Amino acid sequence: MYSTLFLAVTGTTVQWSPKVAMIMIVCNILAIVIGSYTIAKPSEGPGLPAPNMFGGMGLGALLGTTSFGHVLGAGVILGLANSGLL
Secondary structure (H helix, E strand, C coil), X not given: CHHHHHHHHCCCCCCCCXXXXXXXXXXXXXXXXHHHHHCCCCCCCCCCCCHHHHCCCCHHHHHHHHHHHHHHHHHHHHHHHHXXXX
């Protein structure tokens, strides 16, 4: 009984393609930009090998912003897939 309900609720999944990769990259870059302006102490903690490339962020800030970027990217990809634009 519940299996048919769960099958009806599942969304469309997308196969990996260069479009999907570009959306995820753009979302991660957007999250890094947002994080560099909103994090109070972005350079706190261990440094990165090329800090200029990431706006002078430390490792913790970079991991936080890219985690947010992946959540944002997954939402954008699923939203575009469900609306039929991807």
